[in-house]
Amino acid sequence: MNRVVITGMGVISPLGLDLETTRTALFAGASGIRHIRQFDARQFPVRIAGEVNDPTLPDASAPGLPRMRALAQRAVQSALADAGLPAAAWDAADGVRPDRHPRHALAWSLGKQSLNVAQLADAISGLSHPPQIQAAGWPAEFIQEWEDREPAAWLRELGQATGAAGPAYCCYTACASGNDALGIGKRLIERGEADLVLAGAADSQVQPLSLLEYDLLDALAQGEPEQACRPFDRWRSGFVVGEGAAVLVLESEEHARRRGARLRGRLTGYGSALDCYGLTKCHPEGRGAAQAIEAALADAGRSPAEIGYINAHGTGTVLNDRAESAAIHRVWGARATRIPVSSTKAMTGHLIAAASAVEAVLTLLALQEKVLPPTLNYSVPDPECELAIVRTVQPLEFHIAMSNGFGFGGQNSALILEAA
Amino acid sequence: MKTFRPVVITGQGWLLPPGVELRQFHPQATAPAAEFAPARLRDFAAGDYVRDPKVLRAMNRLFQVAAAAAVLAMRDAGFQLARDLTGAGHDPARCGTAVAMSEISPLTQNLLDAVIACSPGGRFDLAAFGEIARHQLHPFRRLTMLPNMAAAHISLLFGLQGPSYTLDSGITAGMQAIREAYWAIAGDKADLMVCEAADSPENALRRAATQEAAGALVLEAEASAQARQARILARVRAQPEYPCTAPVSGSCAAPAAGSLLAVLASLCEIGLDPPQSLPGLELFPPASTAETVSSLTPREGRA
Known part of the structure; x- marks a missing residue:
C-alpha cells in the first residue's frame, strides 16, 4: 500500500478567500455568517448565510460560470500553487495546454445544483405551452445550461485545465461528501491507480430554492447571524447554510519525495458507514458515526487514545450533535470527556457537500499551528453532549486529529489526519 | 506485500426494457428490432419490490427503479429480508453499498406551479415565492434530489450498515461503483457490497432521451459466499490500471447504469474463454462449474 501525504491545500470559505486569510480568521475566532447579500432576502424566510465575501465572484443569478464552479476553480488554483505545481489553464483560448498526466487523478464532490427560480420563471414566461417536468418542451439552452453544470462536466473541465488524465471520480453523499471525496482520493493512491490526486469539494447553496428546501426540513437556525449557529450548546436550533470549496493535493509519499514536495500533512485514515436508521434522522446512539470513526481509526492503524483533537461534524442541530456525542462516547468510552472537540461550522456555516473538505483543511491548519479552533456560541453545556468542547482558541501539542462528516440518508464518514 | 481477498458475484438484478440498449449489451436477449422500447420500463410496479407504501411514497421514480434492481439482486443472492443477512452469518456493519447515479432533475410539478403563481404578469416575485413555495413544496423535496438517497433506501431495505459510496x-x-465495491471487499473493509446503478427519464433533465434501466450486483468475499454455500455466478477482479476519464462501456441513453449493465451482459457470457474483460474489470468463471451458462441468462427483464 502506498502511503498518502498532503502536499498542497487550497480553500475559499466564508472565513477567507485563501489559505492565509482563512487561517487568520480561524485562529481569531471570527464568524463568517452574515445577512445574505447575493439576493434581497429581507422578505425571504431565510435571511442569513455563510457567504464567500468576494464581489468578483458570480452570484447565484449570474449567467455563465456558476458560482460553485468559480469557487472550485479558486480552491484548485490555490492548492496547486501551495503544492508547487503548475497553475490550471481554465481558458483553452489562452493557448496554454497543460502536460497530460495519466497518473494524476481527480476525486471530487460537487454540491447538487439548484434551479435559479427567477431564471426558471423567465424560461416559463417564454414558453408557448404549459411547462412540463420533462426536458421536452424546454428551450435547448435551458437544458444545455443544466447539463453543463453536471459533475461530469466539471471533471472534464478540471482534467483539461490541469492535465490530470487518470481516474476521475465524483461522489455525492450529502454532507459527508467532502470526506468521501478525500477518502476515494486516498484509496486511488493506496491502490496504485494514481500518484497524485486533486481531491476536493465545492458547494454553493445560498440560493432561494435550496435555502427554502433546508428550511422545510426544519434544519436551519434563525436569529442574529453571528449567534445563530450554536453547535453542542443546549439552546442550539439548527445550522446556517454556507458556501465554499477546498482542495487537497494528495500524493504517494514516494512521488512527493521524488519531486521534492513540501509535506503539509498525512491522510492516514478514512472510514465510511451507514446509519441504516432513517432518511433524515441520524441514529440516536450514533451507531453509524461510531462505525465510520472506528473504520477510520483501523484504516490508520491508530487507537482512539492517540487522537489529540476532533473537528466534529457539529452542525448545531439538536439530533446531529447528540448523536455525534454518543458516537464519540461509544468509541472513546471514559476518555470521551477529555478529548478536545470543536465545531467550526459556527464560524463558516454548513458548507453541505464542501463542509468536510473545508474542515479537513481547517484541521490541517490546526495540526500545523498546534492551535485548536474554537466552537463559537457554545455557552450552555448540554448534558446530552458531554464533551470537552473547545470554547476559545487554545494551544495544544498534538499530532493526530480526526475530522467527521455526516449526512442525510445516514451517511457517515471520518478522516484521520496527521502532522507531516 | 498486502494480499487482497478474492471477490465473487453472488447475485444480479436487471430492469431492462426491450430495445436498442439491451441489444447493445447482450445480443441474444434482444427483443425483435420492431419493438423498440419506450423510455420508461413497461409494466413496472414498484410495489412488487418494495412492499411498504410509506417507504414508496418517500421515493421518486428513479429511487424506486434502483431499489427494485437491488431487491432482485439480493433475492438472487439468497437474501429476502434484512434478517437474512445476519442469518447467513454476515455482520451488517460489513455490508455496504456502491451506487451510481445521474444528476437528478429538480423540476417537479409543484415547483412549477409555485413559480407560476409567483409570476403575475410575467414578473417573478421572490418574496411571494418564499411564502407560497413553503406551503406548496413537499417538506422532503430536498431529499428526493440527493443521489445518495438511493443508497439510503437500499440500506434500509436490507440492513446494510457498512461503507457507502x-x-x-x-x-x-x-x-x-463496481470497482469501489470490489476494493472495499478485497481490501477487507467489507464482506458484501450491493453495486447499483439506475437511470430514469422521469428524474433526468437532458436533451438526449434517457432509457429507464437499472442493474445491481451483489459482490461478496469468496470466503463469506462459500461459508453460506452461496451460488457463485462469477469471480471478479479489478484491473490495477484504470485509465478512465473517457466513457467506459456506458451509454448516453442510460448514463449511470450503462457500465453496470455491460457487466451484467458479460455475466451471460462467463462460460466463454478467454475471461470477459471490460476496461477496469475482469470476470472469470466460478471455480465450480456446477452452474451452467444458461442459468445466467437475463431473467428479470420486464419486457
Missing part, C-alpha cells in the same frame, strides 16, 4: 461521475460512474 454514491458516484455521480457521469458515464463512468457505474464502473466506478
Whole structure:
C-alpha cells in the first residue's frame, strides 16, 4: 500500500478567500455568517448565510460560470500553487495546454445544483405551452445550461485545465461528501491507480430554492447571524447554510519525495458507514458515526487514545450533535470527556457537500499551528453532549486529529489526519 | 506485500426494457428490432419490490427503479429480508453499498406551479415565492434530489450498515461503483457490497432521451459466499490500471447504469474463454462449474 501525504491545500470559505486569510480568521475566532447579500432576502424566510465575501465572484443569478464552479476553480488554483505545481489553464483560448498526466487523478464532490427560480420563471414566461417536468418542451439552452453544470462536466473541465488524465471520480453523499471525496482520493493512491490526486469539494447553496428546501426540513437556525449557529450548546436550533470549496493535493509519499514536495500533512485514515436508521434522522446512539470513526481509526492503524483533537461534524442541530456525542462516547468510552472537540461550522456555516473538505483543511491548519479552533456560541453545556468542547482558541501539542462528516440518508464518514 | 481477498458475484438484478440498449449489451436477449422500447420500463410496479407504501411514497421514480434492481439482486443472492443477512452469518456493519447515479432533475410539478403563481404578469416575485413555495413544496423535496438517497433506501431495505459510496461521475460512474465495491471487499473493509446503478427519464433533465434501466450486483468475499454455500455466478477482479476519464462501456441513453449493465451482459457470457474483460474489470468463471451458462441468462427483464 502506498502511503498518502498532503502536499498542497487550497480553500475559499466564508472565513477567507485563501489559505492565509482563512487561517487568520480561524485562529481569531471570527464568524463568517452574515445577512445574505447575493439576493434581497429581507422578505425571504431565510435571511442569513455563510457567504464567500468576494464581489468578483458570480452570484447565484449570474449567467455563465456558476458560482460553485468559480469557487472550485479558486480552491484548485490555490492548492496547486501551495503544492508547487503548475497553475490550471481554465481558458483553452489562452493557448496554454497543460502536460497530460495519466497518473494524476481527480476525486471530487460537487454540491447538487439548484434551479435559479427567477431564471426558471423567465424560461416559463417564454414558453408557448404549459411547462412540463420533462426536458421536452424546454428551450435547448435551458437544458444545455443544466447539463453543463453536471459533475461530469466539471471533471472534464478540471482534467483539461490541469492535465490530470487518470481516474476521475465524483461522489455525492450529502454532507459527508467532502470526506468521501478525500477518502476515494486516498484509496486511488493506496491502490496504485494514481500518484497524485486533486481531491476536493465545492458547494454553493445560498440560493432561494435550496435555502427554502433546508428550511422545510426544519434544519436551519434563525436569529442574529453571528449567534445563530450554536453547535453542542443546549439552546442550539439548527445550522446556517454556507458556501465554499477546498482542495487537497494528495500524493504517494514516494512521488512527493521524488519531486521534492513540501509535506503539509498525512491522510492516514478514512472510514465510511451507514446509519441504516432513517432518511433524515441520524441514529440516536450514533451507531453509524461510531462505525465510520472506528473504520477510520483501523484504516490508520491508530487507537482512539492517540487522537489529540476532533473537528466534529457539529452542525448545531439538536439530533446531529447528540448523536455525534454518543458516537464519540461509544468509541472513546471514559476518555470521551477529555478529548478536545470543536465545531467550526459556527464560524463558516454548513458548507453541505464542501463542509468536510473545508474542515479537513481547517484541521490541517490546526495540526500545523498546534492551535485548536474554537466552537463559537457554545455557552450552555448540554448534558446530552458531554464533551470537552473547545470554547476559545487554545494551544495544544498534538499530532493526530480526526475530522467527521455526516449526512442525510445516514451517511457517515471520518478522516484521520496527521502532522507531516 | 498486502494480499487482497478474492471477490465473487453472488447475485444480479436487471430492469431492462426491450430495445436498442439491451441489444447493445447482450445480443441474444434482444427483443425483435420492431419493438423498440419506450423510455420508461413497461409494466413496472414498484410495489412488487418494495412492499411498504410509506417507504414508496418517500421515493421518486428513479429511487424506486434502483431499489427494485437491488431487491432482485439480493433475492438472487439468497437474501429476502434484512434478517437474512445476519442469518447467513454476515455482520451488517460489513455490508455496504456502491451506487451510481445521474444528476437528478429538480423540476417537479409543484415547483412549477409555485413559480407560476409567483409570476403575475410575467414578473417573478421572490418574496411571494418564499411564502407560497413553503406551503406548496413537499417538506422532503430536498431529499428526493440527493443521489445518495438511493443508497439510503437500499440500506434500509436490507440492513446494510457498512461503507457507502454514491458516484455521480457521469458515464463512468457505474464502473466506478463496481470497482469501489470490489476494493472495499478485497481490501477487507467489507464482506458484501450491493453495486447499483439506475437511470430514469422521469428524474433526468437532458436533451438526449434517457432509457429507464437499472442493474445491481451483489459482490461478496469468496470466503463469506462459500461459508453460506452461496451460488457463485462469477469471480471478479479489478484491473490495477484504470485509465478512465473517457466513457467506459456506458451509454448516453442510460448514463449511470450503462457500465453496470455491460457487466451484467458479460455475466451471460462467463462460460466463454478467454475471461470477459471490460476496461477496469475482469470476470472469470466460478471455480465450480456446477452452474451452467444458461442459468445466467437475463431473467428479470420486464419486457
